Amino acid sequence: MNRSANTTTRKRNPVQDASFMSKRLFLYLTDLFRIGKNRPIEDEDIYETLPEHKSEGLTDTFRDLWQEELRKKSPSLLRIYIRAYGWSVIGLGFLFCLVETGTRIAQPLCLGGLVTYFSPGETVVTKGEAYMYAVGIILSSLIPVCIFHPFILFIFQQGMKIRVATCALMYEKVMRLSKCTTYDGLNGQVINLMSNDVGRYDIAMAFLHDLWKGPLESLLLGYFIYREIGVSGILGMAFLLSFIPLQAYIGRKAATYRLRTAKRTDIRIRFMNEIIQGIQVIKMYAWEKSFASMVDKVRRKEINAIRGSFYVRATFYCFILISKFSLFISLMSYIYFGNIFTARKVFIVSSFYNVLNESMVHFWPLAITTCAEAYISIKRINEFLLRSETKKKDDDVEEDQGDVIHANGKTEKEISQNIKRKMLMVKNQINVNGKSDGEHLLVPRIDNEDAVHKGVILKNVTALWEVDGNKNGLKSVNVEVKEGRMCAVIGPVGSGKTTMLQTIIGELEVDAGTVEVNGRVSYAAQEPWLFEGSIRRNILFVEEYDEERYHEVIKVCALQRDLDMFAHGDATIVGERGVSLSGGQKARVNLARTIYRKADIYLLDDPLSAVDTHVGKHIFERCIRRFLADKTVILVTHQLQYLKDLRHIVLLNGGSVEMQGSYDEIRQSNLESILSLAPDESQEPQTPVAEQKLKTFPSQVDFKGQDDSLVEEEKETQAIGSVSLSVYKSYFKAIENTCFIIFVFIVFILSQIAISGTDFFVAQWVNWEESLVHQSMDTRMNATEFFATNATILSDDAGNVTDEVLIEPIATEEDSQRQFFMIVYGCLMLVLLYLVIQRTFAFFKLCLMASTKLHDRLFRGITRATMWFFNNNPSGRILNRFAKDIGGIDNQLPNNLMDCTTFFLEVIAVMVVVGVVNFWMIIPTVIMSILLYTIRWIYINTGRSIKRLESVTRSPVFSHVNATLQGLSTIRSHKAQQYLINEFHLYQNVNSSAWYMYISTARSFAMWLDIICCIYIAIVTLSFLFLDNETLGGNVGLAIMQVNSLIGMCQWGMRQTAELENMMTSVERVLEYADLPSEAALETASKYRPFKGWPNMGAVSFNNLSLKYSAESDLILKDLNFSIKAGEKVGIVGRTGAGKSSMIQALFRLAPIEGRIEVDGIDTQTLGLHDLRSKISIIPQDPILFSGSLRANLDPFEERKDAEIWSALEGVELKEVVGALAGGIDCRMADGGSNFSMGQRQLVCLARA
Secondary structure: OOHHHOOOOOOHHHHHHHHHHHHHHHHHHHHHHHHHHHHOOOOOOOOOOHHHEEEEEEEEEHHHHHHHHHHOOOOOOOHHHOOOOHHHHHHHHHHHHHHHHHHHHHHHHHHHHHHHHHHOEEEEEOOOHHHHHHHHEEEEEEEHHHHHOOOOOOOOHHHHHHHHHHHHHHHHHHHHEEEEHHOHHHHHHHHHHHHHHHHHHHHHHHHOOOOHHHHHHHHHHHHHHHHHHHHHHHHHHHHHHHHHHHHHHHHHHHHHHHHHHHHHHHHHHHHHHHHHHHHHHHHHOHHHHHHHHHHHHHHHHHHHHHHHHHHHHHHHHHHHHHHHHHHHHHHHHHOOEEEEOOHHHHHHHHHHHHHHHHHHHHHHHHHHHHHHHHHHHHHHHHHOOOOOOOOOOOOOOOOOOOOOOOOOOHHHHHHHHHHHHHHHHHHOOOOOOOOOOOOOOOOOOEEEOOOOEEEEEEEEEEEEEEOEEEEEEEEEEEEEOOOOOOOOOOOOOOHHHHHHHHOOOOOOOOEEEEHHHHHHHEOOOOOOOOOOEEEEHHOOOOOOOOOOHHHHHHOOOOOOHHHHHOOOOHHHHHOOHHHHOOOHHHOOOHHHHHHHHHOOEEEEEEOOOOOHHHHHHHHHHHHHHHOOOOEEEEEEEOHHHOOOOOOOOEEOOEEEEEEOHHHHHHHHHHOOHHHHOOOOOOOOOHHHHHHHHHHHOOEEEOOOOOOOOHOOOOOOOOOOOOOOOHHHHHHHOOOOOOHHHHHHHHHHHHHHHHHHHHHHHHHHHHHHHHHHHHHHHHHHHHHHHHHHHHOOOOOOOHHHHHHHHHHHHHHHHHHHHHHHHHHHHHHHHHHHHHHHHHHHHHHHHHHHHHHHHHHHHHHHHHHOOOOHHHOOOOHHHHHHHHHHHHHHHHHHHHHHHHHHHHHHHHHHHHHHHHHOOOOOHHHHHHHHHHHHHHHHHHHHHHHHHHHHHHHHHHHHHHHHHHHHHOHHHHHHHHHOOHHHHHHHHHHHHHHHHHHHHHOOOOHHHHHHHHHHHHHHHHHHHHHHHOOOOOOOOHHHHHHHHHHHHHHHHHHHHHHHHHHHHHHHHHHHHHHHHOOOOEEEOOOOEEEEEEOOOOOOOOOEEEEEEEOOOOOOOOOEEEEEEEOOOOOOOOOOOOOOOHHHHHHHHHHHHOOOOEEEEOOOOEHHHHHHEEEEEEOOOOOOOOOOOOOEHHHHHOOOOOOOOOOHHHHHHOOOOHHHHHHHHHHHHEEEOHHHHHHOOHHHHHHHHHHHH
C-alpha cells in the first residue's frame, strides 16, 4: 500500500516499435540480452507494461463477463475464459496444428524415400529425387520452428491475461467478502489461489491443443502405418491406443491428487501465515517445538497427496516406451506373418511411432494432466468467487470521477440517493418495531451521507455472527445517536460492543430491524491496522493532504512527541502491521487516520485501551471531546473514568441493551458495580519516589536513530549471478542418502544405454536384412546365369540339386540368425522396461525426500530467526517462500530435473550414434554444441535475472493482499476499496511486465536453439549425399532419426536447463531463509544448568542493561539498573514508546542485550531460550490466537487435564461462553481467533498465561 514503489518511469517496451520480422525472430530483444550479459537485470530495466497486458483493462473485461455469468443459474469462470480468449486461441491453434501435423507426416515419408536411395544394389530413387527428399526433411523441420515459438508466446500471453484478470477479480472479491467468510482460513487460501492455482493456467494453455491434435494425428498416422506394413501396423497401433483409457484414468487421478494437494497446501499456508503473524507469541511461550510438530503433521498430509501426484507423473514418464513397444510388436508380427522388412519400412514406421509417442504418449497425457489440474483450479477459484458477500451499498466505493452538478447545487448521485431513500421510506412505512404497514417489508439499512440531520439510528436491530452453528451478536437493539452528540458504549467482554459498530458500518448484515446511518462515517477498529509505509501515509491513507488539519490531528492524538523522537519524523516506515511501533503508537496512528478523515460520524472502538492514563486523558479531552465536538461520536471503551459528563451511555450485555442513559442515571441504578472499575482520579500518587524514578527513565531510552534503518522500505534481497554449485549440492544433500543418489544416477545411465542400444540394434538388424536380400538376389541371379549358360550340359535334376546346395544352407542360416535377433530384441526391451520404471519412480522418490527436508529446514530457519528479521520483512515476502517457492520445489523442480537429466544423456547418445555412423559428423556436432552453449550463455544471465526479478515483483502482490485481508473493516469503512484495487493493479502490472520479459526471452532462446538444430539436421542429411560413401540405409535412417529428435529435444532440454537454474533460485531463496542467523540455543548447556526448581523465588535484577534490535542499530535502552524483589507486584510505567515493551523483549531475550538480567541469581544469557521463556508467563500486548481448537491454543503440548483448562477459563470468566459453544474446549478457532471478540481473545490469552 505504498504507491511510491510503483511510480517509477519505465522504458517503452521495444516490441511496440519492432518490425514484423523483428517480432518473428525476436530481434527486438537484442539490447536486453546485451544488458543482461554485462550486468544483472534490475527493477529499473523492467519495461512499461504493454497496453493489452494492463491489469485494469483486463479486469474490466472479465468483470463485465462475470457479472453476466452471475445472472445465470450456475455461473462458470471457464465460460468467461472461453468468451474472452477462447476463439482466438482455438482459431490460431487450429491453423498451427494443421501445419505441424502436415510436416510431421511429410518428414517420415521423405526419410523413407532418402533411405531407399542408400539401399544396397540398384535403387529406384535417383540422386535428384534423393536431394528433393533431403530438402523435404529439412523444410519439415524448419517450417514448424518458424511458427511454433511466436504461437507459443501468444498462448502464454493469453494465459497471463487470464491469470492477471482472475487475480484482480479475486482481489475485488476479497473487498466484498462477508465478515463471516473471513473466519475459515481465508488468508492462506487466497495466497495459494493467487500463487499456485492461477499458475496452472499458463501451462495448461500451452498444452491445450494437444488434447484434440493427438487423437487426430493418431488416425492419420495409423492410416500411413497400415499402408506400409498392413495388419502388423494395426497391432502396433492397437497396443499404443490401448493405453489411452489408462491415460484418461490416470489423468482423472492426477486431478484428484491435485485437488487433494491444493486443499492441504491451503491448510499449510494458512497455518504458516498464522505462525508468521504470531511468531513473537510462539517464541515467548517457547512453543517452537509444538508448532513444528503441528506443521509436520500438516506437511505429511500434503506430502502424501504430492506422492500420489508423483506416482502419476512417474507413470506418464514411463509411457515414453509405448512407441518402442508398438514398433517391437509391429516388427515381430510382421516377421511372424512371413514378411521381411526393409530400411524404408522400418524407418517410416519408426518415425511415425515417434511422432505418435510425442503427441499421444508425451504431450497428450501432459495435456490431460495440466488441463485437469487447471480445471480443478478453475473450480476452486469459481467457488471462491461465489462466496457470500456484504450487501453492497450504493456508495460503497468512492470513485475519483466528478459528478454533474445541477442547478440546485446537488449532483446526480446526491439526487439519486435522496429519491431512493424517500421511496424506500414511503414503501415500507417503517415503525419502531421494524415492521411495515401492510406488506411486512423491511429495509435492513439506509445509508445517506447527504442527510440534513446527521446521526445513527438502530431500530430493533438483530444482527448475528454464525460460525460453526453458534450465533452471537446483537439482539433487538434500539439506539439513536443524534447529530453532534457523543455516545459511549460499555459492557463486559463479549457483550457485543464491537459487533454494534460492525453492524453500523455494514460489516455485519442485519437479520431484523433497521440500521439508518445519516452522514459520512469514519471508523477506528479495536485492533489497530497499519500497513507497510510511512507514518504519514498510514494517517492520510486515501485522503488528500491538508497541512493544517494534519498537524492538528498529530497534536490531538498525542503523536507529536513520538514523531520528534523518530529520526525521520512522520517519514519513518512503520513496517507491516506497524511492527516498528509500540502498541500505544499503533493505536494512536490508527486513531489519527480515523480523525483525519473528514466525516460526520466517528466510530471509535476502544482507542484508549493501549495508551497510558496521561495520554488517554489527553486524547479523550483534546481529540474526542474538543476536536470532534460538533461531530456524532460513538465511543466503545472500558475507561469509565472519562464518562462522568456524558449524557448518553449504552450498556450492552449479552448482545442486548441492558440500559442506556446518562452517567448519573446508570450510577443510580443497580448496575453501579459496573462503574466501580473506574479509578478514583482524585488520589495522589502514594509514593513520591516512584515519581522521581519515573522521571529518570526517559533519559535512559534513546529514540534518535531508532528508525534510521526504517526510513525506506527494506527491499527483498535479490541474488546476483548464476546459481552456485553449492545450491545444487545442498538440494541433493538434503536427501541425506548418498547411496540412493548414486543408485538413481547409475540407473539413469543404464536406461539411456538401453534406449540408444535398442535403436542401434534395430538399425543393424535392418542392415543385415537388406544385405541378406541383396545377397540372395545376387546369388539367384548368378545361379540363373549359370544354368542358362550350361543348359545343354546339366539336366533338370542336376539343376535342382545345385539349387538345394546353393540356397538351402543360406535359408537355414538366415532363419537361425533372424531368431537370434528376435530373442536379443525381446530381451533388450524387457531390460529397457525394467530400467526406465526403476529410474523414474526412484527419481521422484528422491525429489520428494529433498522437498520434505528443504521445507523442514525452511521452517526451522524461520522459527529460529531473530525478531529483527520478522520486524523488517513483510509477511507476504516470508509467506512467498512457503507458498510459491516450496510449491515450485514440490511440483515443477522434479520435472525440470528429470527433463534436464534425460536431455543431457540423450544428447550424448545422439552424438555417439552419429559419430559411429559417420565419423566426420563429429566436426559439425562439436560446432553445434559450441553454438548451443553460446546461445545458452547469452540467455542464461538475462533469463536468470528476469526470473528472479519476476519472483521479487510477485512478493508485493501477496503482501498487499495480506495487508488488505487484515484491514478489511477499516478499508471498507473508509471506502478505500477502489484506491487499493488501483494499487493492486499497479503491483500486477509491474509483475506482468517482468513475466512478459521472461517468456519472450525464453521463446527467443528456444527459437534460436531450434534454428541451429535445423542447420545441423541439414548438414547431417545432405552430408550423406555429398560424401556418397556407400553408407548403409539403416545407418542413414538411424542418424537422421536421431538428429531429427534434437529439434524438440534441444530447445526443450536447453530451455529446461535454463528453467532448472531459474527454479533452483527457489531452492536458493529457501536456503537463504533456512540459513538465517538464529537465536541462541534453545536448551541450556550442561555446565550452566540452573538448580532444580529454578526459579523458586522470582527475584529479577537488571544490571547495566542496554538493548538494541540489531547489530547495526543504535541502543534503545541504555544502562538500566533496578531490581524487583521476590513476590513484588511491579508496574512499569512510561509514556508510549518509552521502552516498556523493549524491557519485555530484553527479559525474553527477543533482542540482543548488553549487561545482565538475573532471575533468582541466574544470568538469563547463560540459559537456553526454552529453559528461560518457558519459566516466564506473559499476556501479550496483542492477543494472538491460532486456528485449530481452543484446547490447542491453551495447552499446545497437551499437558493439562480438562479440569485444569476449565478452571483457567473460569478464572477469566469465559467458562460459560466456551460451554455454550459446540465442542466446548475443543471448539474450532477461526483464523486468528476471529470468531471471538477482541476482549474474549485477550481473556483467552490471560487463561493461557
